[in-house]
Amino acid sequence: MHDGPVTDEDALSPLAEPEDRDVEATLRPKRLSEFVGQARVREQLELVLEGAMRRGAPPDHVLLSGPPGLGKTSLSMIIAAELGSAIRITSGPALERAGDLAAMLSNLVEGDVLFIDEIHRIARPAEEMLYLAMEDFRVDVVVGKGPGATSIPLDIAPFTLVGATTRSGVLTGPLRDRFGFTAHMEFYEPHELEQVLARSATILGVDLRPDGAVEIARRSRGTPRIANRLLRRVRDYAEVRANGAVTVDVARAALEVYDVDELGLDRLDRAVLNALVKSFGGGPVGISTLAVAVGEESTTVEEVCEPYLVRAGMLARTPRGRVATATAWAHLGLQAPSDAPGQAAPTLFDE
Template sequence: MAREAIYQQSGDDDDHRDDPGAPQTIQDTRLRPSQMQEMVGQGDVIERLRIAIDAARSRSEPLGHILFDGPPGLGKTTFATVIPHEMGTSVQLASGAGLKAPKDLIPYLTNVEAGSVLFIDEIHRLPRTVEEYLYTAMEDYRIDIVLGEGVNARTLNLELKPFTLIGATTRAGMLSAPLRDRFQIREHLSYYPIDDLREIILRNAAKLKVKVDEAATHEIAFRSRGTPRIANNRLLWVRDFAQSRAGGKVTARVAVEAMEMTGIDSLGLDKQDRSYLDTLIRIFDGGPAGLEAIAHTLNISSDTLEDEVEPFLLRSELIVRTRRGRMATSKGFEHLGRANPR
C-alpha cells in the first residue's frame, strides 16, 4: 500500500472558541506532526500505541479499533493521521456530524482497503442508527444493506476488508456502551505540561522560520491553557506581531505585548474569562451565584459560559461550583487584585 495517506472529509465542525473544531488550514497541516517520533507529550499513550502497532505489523493484521477522548486541541486528530503512517496504510476522514444515516456511512466502509484506517471525528454525534450499523462492521467486517421496501425487500450481506476504526470524541460519556466496548484500545488525552508546550513551540517556530528566544517560549506556553492547538494559535499571532512591530524576532517582551494586545493575561485568561470572574466578584461579592444570573448579567448564553468559560476557570482553581452556585476562590480574588470579603 502507498504510505501517503488518502484524506477524505465530510460534515461540518463545531464552532468553539480558540478554534478547537475548525476545519484544517494550511497552517494546521504544516505544523501537525506526520510521524510518531515527531510528537511531543502524551508519552504513555505513545508508548502503548507503539506496542500495539509493532504487534499488529508483526502479525500482518490490522490494528485494533481505537477510541481517543479528551478536550479539544490535544492531538486526537494528529494521532489519527500519524497511526496510518506508522502502519504504512491509508486513512479516510469523516465527521460524526455529517453521518446522519447509514447510507452516509456505506461509501466509507465499502472503500476501505485491507488494514486501512477510517477516522470518525466527534464520533459521539453519530445517530443511534448509525452507531448500530457500525457494530457488525467493527466486529465481523460485514454490513447488511436492505434493498427495496415492504414484502419485496431483501437483505444484501456485504463483506468488508479488515480495517481499523479510530474514533475521537470530546464527550466519551455520550457514546453508547455497546459502541464503546467495541474499541479494543481506549486512550484519554490529558493537558500538556509547560515543558512539553515549550518544546512544541520551539519545533513549530523552526518550521515557521521564526526566531524565538527561550523566555518567549515560556510566556507563550504558560498562556496556552495546556493545549497544543492554542499554543500554535498564540505562536502564529506572536509571529505576526513580531514581524509587524519588532523586526521579526520574538522576545519575552514582544510575546507579552502581543498577548496583552489580544487580552490574554499571565494565566491565559482572555477578556471573556476575566469578565466572568470580575462579574462574579464585583457584582455577586464572589458568590455563590447561579449560572443563569451570571449569564444574564454578562448578556451571554449560559451554555457558552458553561462549555467555554468555566472549564478553564475551574481547572485554574479560580472558581468552584457548589450546590448553591458558583463561587470565586481566594486565588480568583488575588488574580484580579481584589480583596476577599470572606
C-alpha cells in the same frame, strides 16, 4: 503577515478555527517519534501498532478521548502513517443516516484507517451499523421499505476505526466497549509546549527565542493548538512592531495587545469571573444566567471558558451552580469571603 481575522476569544479557544486548518496541516507531526508530549499514550500506541504489524493484521480499534486541541486528529493520521495505510476522515455529525456510513465502509480497502471525529455525535442508526462493522467487518444493508424490505449482508474489508471524542462519558456502552484500546489525552506541561513551539517556529520560520517560548507556553492553557495560534499572533506583532525576533518582552507586549493575561485568561474569561464575583457575589449561579450576564452563548462559556477556569482553580461547579473560588477573587484583586471555596482556614498564628 496575518493568518486571518482573530478576536480576543478566538485566540484562546481550544476549538479549531477555519483559518487554523491550513496552518495546522503544515504543523502536524507525521510520525510518533515527532509527536511531542503524551508520553504514556505514545508508548501504549507504539506497542499496539507494532504488535499488529508483527501479526500482519489490522490493530484493534482505537478511541482517543480528551479536551480539544491536544492532538487527537494528528494521532489518527500518525496511526495510518505508521501502518502504511490510507486514512478516510469523517465526523460524527456528518453521519446522519446508516446509508452514509455504509457507503464509506464499503469503499474501504483492507488495512485502511477510518477516522471519525466527534464520534459521540454520531446518529443512532449509523452507530448501530458501526457495531457489526467493528466486530465482524460486515454491514447489513436494508433494501426496500415496509413489509417487503429485506436485509442484505455485505462484507467489508478489515479496517481500523479511530474515534475521537471530547466527551467520552456520553458514548454509549456498546460503542465504547468495542474499542480495543482507549487513549486518554492529558493537558500539556509548559516545558512540553515549549518543545511544540520550538518545532512550529522552525517550520514557520519564526525567530523564537527560548525566553519568548517560555512566556507563550505558560499562557497557552496546556493546549498545543492555542500555543501555535498565540505563536502566530506574537509573530505578527514581532514583525510589525519589533525586529522580528520573539523575545520575552515582545511576547509579553504582544499578548497584552491580544488581551491574554499572565495566567492565560482572556477578556471573556475575566468577564465571566467579574460577573460571577461582582454581579452575583461569587455565586452560586447557573451557567445560562452567567452567559447572559457576559453577553455570550451558554455553550461558549461552558465549553471554552469553564474548563480552563475550573482547572486553574478559579471556578467550582456545585449542585446549585458555579461558584468563584478564593483564587478568582485574588486574581481580580478583591478580598474573598470566608466561605469562598479554596479559602485557607485561619491558623493559630493569624492575627
